[in-house]
Amino acid sequence: MNYLFDDHNTSAQRSIPSDDYPSGNETILIVEDDQIVIHPLRAVLKEVGYTVLVAENGKAGVDLCKTHDGRIDLCLLDMRMPVMDGATAFPLMRKERPDMKVIISSGYDQDEAAQRLLASGASIFLHKPVPLKRLLQEIRRVLDEE
Numbered sequence: 001m002n003y004l005f006d007d008h009n010t011s012a013q014r015s016i017p018s019d020d021y022p023s024g025n026e027t028i029l030i031v032e033d034d035q036i037v038i039h040p041l042r043a044v045l046k047e048v049g050y051t052v053l054v055a056e057n058g059k060a061g062v063d064l065c066k067t068h069d070g071r072i073d074l075c076l077l078d079m080r081m082p083v084m085d086g087a088t089a090f091p092l093m094r095k096e097r098p099d100m101k102v103i104i105s106s107g108y109d110q111d112e113a114a115q116r117l118l119a120s121g122a123s124i125f126l127h128k129p130v131p132l133k134r135l136l137q138e139i140r141r142v143l144d145e146e
Contacts, residue, residue, distance in 0.1 A: 022140035023048035026073035031061035033081040058089025065096035079106040087113040
């Protein structure tokens with residue numbers, strides 16, 4: 001299973017009670033190749049107040065980090081993608097955005113590459129599928145860290 005979150009109703013049209021889910025107004029970059037994950041995740045993050053940017057592989061994520069004029073507060077970075085994987089993209093993205101916080105994720109177990117990224121400054125590794133409420137809580141926790 002390769003879904004970032006695992007609630008029963010992942011429809012982009014659903015309404016999320018703001019009292020139940022952590023929210024924010026920061027900018028989040030999703031670097032993910034799976035459209036089944038991207039569309040509902042983008043909709044949920046927007047619904048709880050975040051500005052959302054999307055890159056469909058690591059190279060596109062690096063390019064967005066270079067060209068986006070505004071802040072990018074946090075990146076949700078998938079580890080396995082075509083064109084450029086998360087392990088290759090991470091240092092290039094951090095070079096462009098050293099203050100950007102990064103949550104890495106994968107449907108596979110935390111491997112040596114993920115451990116290297118954590119040692120290099122990634123905030124946390126999340127194993128997919130991640131329940132939506134936990135994902136939003138982790139995003140908020142990482143954004144609030146000093």
